[in-house]
Amino acid sequence: MSKSLASFVLLAVLASPALAQTPTVSLLIDHGFPSSGTLNIKSTLADVATRKGQAFHFGSTYDTYDPDAAWTSSIFTTFFNHIVAENGCKWDATEPSRGTSSLTGCIGVQTFATSHSDTFRGHNLFWHSQTPSWLPGGISASDLVDNVIPQHVMQEVTGLGADVTSWDVVNEIVGDGVSNGMSALQCVQNKNSWPTKTSDGSSQNLVTDLSFVYAAFSNAFKYAGSSTRLAINDYNTGGNDAKTACVLAVLKDVQAETGIPWDRLAVGFQSHITAAPGQFTSKSALATTFANLATLGATAMITELDVKLSSATSANERYQAAIWGDYLDACLFASNCNEFINWDPRDDESWLGTSSAGTLFDSSGNPKPAAYEVAARLAYYAAGNPELCATAAGTGSCTINITGGSGGSGGSTTTAASVPASTPTGGSPPPAGCSTAKYGQCGGIGFSGCTTCASGSTCQVGNAYYSQCL
Ligand code: XIL
Numbered sequence: 001m002s003k004s005l006a007s008f009v010l011l012a013v014l015a016s017p018a019l020a021q022t023p024t025v026s027l028l029i030d031h032g033f034p035s036s037g038t039l040n041i042k043s044t045l046a047d048v049a050t051r052k053g054q055a056f057h058f059g060s061t062y063d064t065y066d067p068d069a070a071w072t073s074s075i076f077t078t079f080f081n082h083i084v085a086e087n088g089c090k091w092d093a094t095e096p097s098r099g100t101s102s103l104t105g106c107i108g109v110q111t112f113a114t115s116h117s118d119t120f121r122g123h124n125l126f127w128h129s130q131t132p133s134w135l136p137g138g139i140s141a142s143d144l145v146d147n148v149i150p151q152h153v154m155q156e157v158t159g160l161g162a163d164v165t166s167w168d169v170v171n172e173i174v175g176d177g178v179s180n181g182m183s184a185l186q187c188v189q190n191k192n193s194w195p196t197k198t199s200d201g202s203s204q205n206l207v208t209d210l211s212f213v214y215a216a217f218s219n220a221f222k223y224a225g226s227s228t229r230l231a232i233n234d235y236n237t238g239g240n241d242a243k244t245a246c247v248l249a250v251l252k253d254v255q256a257e258t259g260i261p262w263d264r265l266a267v268g269f270q271s272h273i274t275a276a277p278g279q280f281t282s283k284s285a286l287a288t289t290f291a292n293l294a295t296l297g298a299t300a301m302i303t304e305l306d307v308k309l310s311s312a313t314s315a316n317e318r319y320q321a322a323i324w325g326d327y328l329d330a331c332l333f334a335s336n337c338n339e340f341i342n343w344d345p346r347d348d349e350s351w352l353g354t355s356s357a358g359t360l361f362d363s364s365g366n367p368k369p370a371a372y373e374v375a376a377r378l379a380y381y382a383a384g385n386p387e388l389c390a391t392a393a394g395t396g397s398c399t400i401n402i403t404g405g406s407g408g409s410g411g412s413t414t415t416a417a418s419v420p421a422s423t424p425t426g427g428s429p430p431p432a433g434c435s436t437a438k439y440g441q442c443g444g445i446g447f448s449g450c451t452t453c454a455s456g457s458t459c460q461v462g463n464a465y466y467s468q469c470l
Contacts, residue, residue, distance in 0.1 A: 021276050022315045023394030025322035026412070029369065031402045033376035039367050040078040040460050041375050042117075047382035054338050057082035057119050057165055058378070060345040064088060064108040067349065071365040075345055076116040079371075082165070084121045084303075084341055085109040086351075090130040094156050098134050098148070101155040110160060121339060122160060123303070124168035124233065125153050126216045128193045136199035136206075144195055145211045153219035162225025165339060166301065168233040168268055169220045170213055174246045176236065184253035185210055187246030210253060218258045229299050230260065233268030239285035251298065262297030270304040271327060272343070272352075275320045280307070283390040286330035294336040302331055304343040306350060306358035307370070317357075321373035322391035324360070328374050329388060332381045388412045 029035040041058075048056045059082025066072050076083065087093060088105035096102050113120040126149065139148055157167065175190025182190070188210060189196050195212055198204045220230050232251055237244045247267055255265060269289075273280035281289075290300040307323050309316045331337035344350040348363035360371040367375075380388075389398035389412040400412045434450030443451055443459055453459050 022313075022319050023277070023392075023396070024315070025318050025391050026395050026398060026400040027318060027321055027325065027369070027373050027391060028376035028380055028388075028400060028402075029321070029372045031400060033372065033379065035369065035372045037458060038078075038460055039371060039375050041378060042078060042081060044375065044378045044382055045081050048332065048378050051382055051384060052332070052338065055119070056332075057121070057339040057341075059083055059118070059121070059340070060342045061086035062109055062112060062345075064105050064112070068365065072345065073116065075361070075365070076112075076118055080118065080342075080345070082119045082121065082339065082341065083109060083113040083116075084123045086344070087130065089122055089156070089160075090124060090127065091135070091152065092130045092132045094159075095152050096132050099151065101159060103156065103159040106156070106160065110163070114163075119165050120160075120163065121165045121341070122156075122167040122228075124171040125156060125220060126169065126173075126212070127171035128191075128195070129172070131194075136194045141195070141207045141212075144207065145215045149212060149215040150219045153216055154223050157220055157223040162228065164225060164228050166229035166231050166266055166268075166299075167220055167224060168303070169216050169230045171233045172235065173213065173232070174234050174237075174243055174250065176243065178242045178246045180242045180245055182242070182246060182249070184246070184250045187249055188213065190246075210250070210257070213250065213254060214257050217254050217260060221258065221260045221264065228264075229266040229301075230264055231266040231268040231299075231301065231303070233270060233303055235270040235272050235304075237267075238269040238271065238281040238289055240288065244289055248292065252296070255296075263299075265296075266299035266301055267293055268301050268303035270343075271302050272304060272306055272308075273323070274308040274310075275316055275323055276310070280323055280327075280392070283326040283330050283392070286327065287334065290330065290334040290337055294334065298336065299339075300331070300334060300337045301339040301341075302327055302337070303339070303341050305341065306343045306352060306356075308352055309357040312355075312357040317369045319392070320357075320368070321370040324370040325373045325377050325388075326390050326392045328377050329381075332377070333387045 045056055045058055058080060060075075060080045062072065062076065062083045063086045085106055088109050093105050094102055110120045135148070173191055174187045175192060178187050178190045192203075195207045196205065198206045217230060224230065232247055232254070234243070234247055237247055251265055251267060254260070255262060269286075293300045305324070305327060307320045309320060328340060331340045342360055344352075344359050346361035346363065346365055347357050347359050348354045350356060350359050352358045354363055360368060360374065362368055388400060391398050391400065398412055435452055435454045451459060
């Protein structure tokens with residue numbers, strides 16, 4: 001190769017982020033867990049709850065306007081067990097004119113959840129965005145804190161009743177330009193938007209303390225069910241960073257001011273992230289943050305996860321699956337995390353736009369590698385296995401090394417693991433030419449029978465221990 005051609009090739013490689021930026025990853029779906037076919041994980045989620053010793057809410061968004069009702073109904077029957085309204089419970093929808101409680105859409109989502117045997121979480125009670133037309137308007141600081149917020153919170157929280165796992169009480173109130181060591185008030189004032197500033201663009205202060213936050217939390221506590229968690233929810237949080245420190249500082253301040261018991265308080269980590277190195281939080285950093293909250297007695301929740309891709313290549317989709325797996329593992333293996341929400345159920349319904357390919361299901365509603373991987377992680381956890389290494393770090397530092405179905409001594413480079421293959425690949429081979437009748441068992445840990453289903457049925461994973469011809 002001539003010197004100039006060699007320099008050109010080197011430059012081209014250096015200039016190509018796609019080549020440099022998508023790590024090769026190791027996944028559970030490379031080890032005997034399904035990577036094709038229909039996913040039915042409701043019973044796996046029940047097994048996850050058994051291991052955790054508490055319900056595990058694995059959900060997505062829904063609103064009463066729905067472009068593909070049959071698919072949506074099916075996915076909330078077979079895959080997700082938890083629902084949050086994407087927009088229907090926001091302030092513009094629920095109080096269109098001052099004092100008017102308009103909860104039809106919001107309650108409609110809760111009713112849809114109940115009719116699919118799913119649980120429901122509330123999003124959100126206070127946010128500077130998607131406010132009704134009468135807000136922010138000319139509302140004074142004292143009117144906001146003394147009347148507007150208490151009335152709104154009371155109307156919405158009592159309207160939805162006690163059957164709500166958690167409420168996002170305040171959404172996105174911490175600034176993006178914060179630095180370590182800021183006080184709770186400085187963190188919120190850094191947001192530089194209503195209601196710490198007036199909304200007329202003059203950058204005048206409106207609320208000059210945290211009384212609007214206290215008003216939202218104390219009224220949510222007053223009217224919510226006795227086990228409903230009350231959360232501060234924000235984006236670009238979860239790791240060892242100034243914004244996350246701010247969110248915790250605000251929560252501590254709220255607790256001290258309102259006296260709400262720690263076990264009712266929570267932090268929602270929105271987690272709108274991108275599949276590129278440095279654009280998401282590592283599993284170990286998430287674990288540390290969750291543990292810090294556990295020390296306080298508070299709950300951690302992943303509330304709006306989506307993982308944007310630069311393009312939907314196979315390598316990127318595998319990387320997306322590894323990141324999703326790490327976030328899920330961080331929650332599964334934390335004592336204080338039991339809500340995990342995937343924002344928008346499929347790519348063509350995503351607020352990021354179809355081309356971001358940021359969800360678990362493609363635009364035809366088919367599961368992507370990330371959907372199979374999260375199903376595998378749930379089954380792996382339900383079967384009692386130890387935590388895997390951080391797959392999103394790439395195979396350079398984390399390789400899953402398990403022997404499908406044999407209960408072997410493998411694991412990953414950083415954790416030993418036994419094997420919860422959903423269909424047997426070890427032991428004695430199933431009889432040749434066999435056929436299992438519809439509704440018969442066709443797989444699961446310890447199962448060594450026939451894995452071929454009679455025509456007209458396919459082998460579907462119920463949980464790590466039981467697959468059935470359906
Ligand atoms: C988004 C919805 O997905 C969109 O449909 C809507 O147009 C704008 O809001 N953080 C939040 C969510 O707390 O409420 C936002 O949802 C996404 C960012």
